[in-house]
Amino acid sequence: MRGDRQDDEAFDEIAEADDKYRAPALSKGLDILEYLASEAGGKTQAEIAKTLGRTTSEIFRMLLVLRKRGYVHLSDEDDRYNLTTKLFEIAHRHPPVRRLTSIAGEAMQKLANRINQSMHMAILHSGKVLVIAQVDCSDNNITAVRLGAQISLYDTSSGRVLAAWMDKDTLAGLLADAGPGTDGRQADFVRDLPAVRTSGYAQNESFTIAGVTNIAAPVRDISGRVVAAITIPFVRRLSGTNTASVDEAREALVAMAANISQRLGAGATHES
Secondary structure (H helix, E strand, O other): OOOHHHHHHHHHHHHHOHHHHOOOHHHHHHHHHHHHOOOOEOOHHHHHHHHHHHHHHHHHHHHHHHOOOEEEEHHHHHHEEEOOHHHHHHHOOOOHHHHHHHHHHHHHHHHHHOOOEEEEEEEEEEEEEEEEEOOOOOOOOOOOOOOOOEHHHHHHHHHHHHHHOHHHHHHHHHHHOOOOOOOOHHHHHHHHHHHHHHHHOOOEEOOOOOOOOOOOEEEOOOOOOEEEEEEEEEEOOOOOOOOHHHHHHHHHHOOOOOHHHOOOOOOOOOOO
């Protein structure tokens, strides 16, 4: 703990002496990556420069390096720059994410096949819900969430599970990162959390697609902290084999999430 405080103090000192420790080239590169991450259609060099308040020559040099390193791609058709998947691939090399997906992936696929429903795993990232794993069932008709998608916290059952067991200060920080939302979404979100804590899962009619019921269960690490949520966007099938009810799907999901948590060390006891 003392080491953490020393690191925080050192960071504060650097932040206060910003002029001394600035890295302009790095800042420009990060500005470009963050901007393109929110632009699905890509942007031209001139558009990037205008939005970021930079000259086109500055942006050109940064884009040249980012292209060479494989972070952005230049379309030959319309001269627009888009992010590649490299950042996503790097994120998955991070040990906690890699461990989560490696442990959960096979179990998720087996359950998806058994109950004939697709599902995905998500974590929190910058006040949003980030999908880090997604599996499809074998049915011809599926409802799936794109791998790597970043979704508004308030529009997800996953977000409710990820937030439900947070302490007051941590939850306040998450809500600040997520922003106020619209149409009372933040208030609805906060109001749902006690029920999620009591039941141990979240179940809501989809906030974005009619006819879909989202069911989410928590995945915990060795400390007992909720580190991920696994969600089934449940669709009621009218025909075919392996048709499970929403209650059967929920029970199976909660049991699977608990098993994955155990494999991550949750609930382990340590003798002194």
